Amino acid sequence: MAFTIETYATTAEAARAMGADARFLAGGTLVMRDVNAGDQSFTRIIRSTDPALTAIRGTGDGISVGACVTLHQIVANPDLAFLAPVARQVGGPQVRNMGTVGGNLFAPHPYGDFTVALLAIGAKVTTAQGQKPVDDFLRDRDRSGLVTEILIPRPRDPGSFGWHKVSRTKPKGASVMSIAAYLPREGGRIRNVRIAFGAMGGHPLRATGAERALEGQSLDASTIARAAAVTLEGLSPPTDPLASEWYRREVAAVHLTRLLTRMERS
Template sequence: MPLALQTFPTVKDANATLQAAGTRYLGGGTLVIRAANEGDVSTSSLVRVTDPGLSQIAVAGGKVRLGASVTMAAIASHPELAAIAPAARAVGGPAIRNMATVGGNLFAPAPYGDFAVALLALDATVVTEDGETPVETFLAVRDTSRAIVTAVGFSLPTAESFRFLKVSRVKPKGVSVLSIAALLEMAADGTVASVRIAMGCMADRPIRALAAEKGLLGRKLTPQGIAPALAAAAEGTAPITDPIASAWYRAEVLPVYLGRLLLN
């Protein structure tokens, strides 16, 4: 079935058209076009926006704003975004990173969406014409959202505070077995003062590792210190099963790789 493509200069112009049944927004197209090529007939029309503001990266005063059309390649090569570049580089190979966008990654179902895992750990906000929404809230309702994402914003982490790990069977561009991102703030005595841990493939969308976070607070990043967090890592998860790995396997290896991430 042929796909109709409508192009608009602004998000406001495109929003009304996007409400029609069978219509989807076209960002980088890495998932929606592949689905159509594989026989998905649920989409009959695509909408895209050419506003150059959607492709802008702004870094100022310790804050980052990424337009929804910013690609993973642009993030990976940006000199001021080195701390989060590993999460962008985890998305596919070079060809995919040249197309895959920030906005599209927010909607990518597991086992995709590695950059969305990073955004969840960073406590990002998702920007639409309706305002700003915490990324955790947005991810929970993304399947019913019809608003066009215009940007995401977050505080720029230091290289020491942000950690990201992707586990895949085919490196460097394989699909995720799981992905983990952590934002850690340490107290003067070397204990964890605050922490956010996000995981991919441990549900149908990125989720927080709340029990593991609780287990880390006030503890040092040593094998003994992180043991309670690792024991609780799988609490509240619902790992996916796909051709890459079973839910059982993902739950089994999660503590192993979370430990490696925390011990750096």
């Protein structure tokens, strides 16, 4: 099947060119896989040379990351050091050199580990239609339009962010599940807690029950146990070739406990 490749100088032009018959080419780890698989749902490939798409810049209490910034760039940037452990566990070096932050937002289950971290940290996604929280973006990502920028909050305490990945092939296998937690503290109490799971639904989801159990509490063994008891609230674990729904339900609380215990001790 023949594809038309269109290149535009600005994201605005590229956004106008997008349509139901088009896919945007960022790193290519998703789009080219579909091309090689003979996907006939699109015939045009859109790309842009706009330098804003590959820029990383500070914005006060946050960091603006262009949608075409690669995961390798995340690892190499000192301002994003708290996200480096997440990016390092996405595929091998070749994938990280090509895979982009914007593309990861669209990665289907069980992929999209970096998006799990973005959901936990409370990132915002900018598209041609405007900016929205990543929570809202994920609920409607198939109709979101062209992503141009991701605004990542800068945690005041890097230790308030934690990451845990469960896979059968280490260190770069697809996730049985992944967990990211953001536990900012004020006066020893957790405020505005966010916990996100990957591979526990059609897209990354927040563990709303565990969040409620931790909000306003100190992080200790009893609080962690209460959060673990309601881990599955807000989640919808699937069955796939990596693991069954039953297995994911059985081990989710175990792995959340491990992550929170590690954060308590850090």
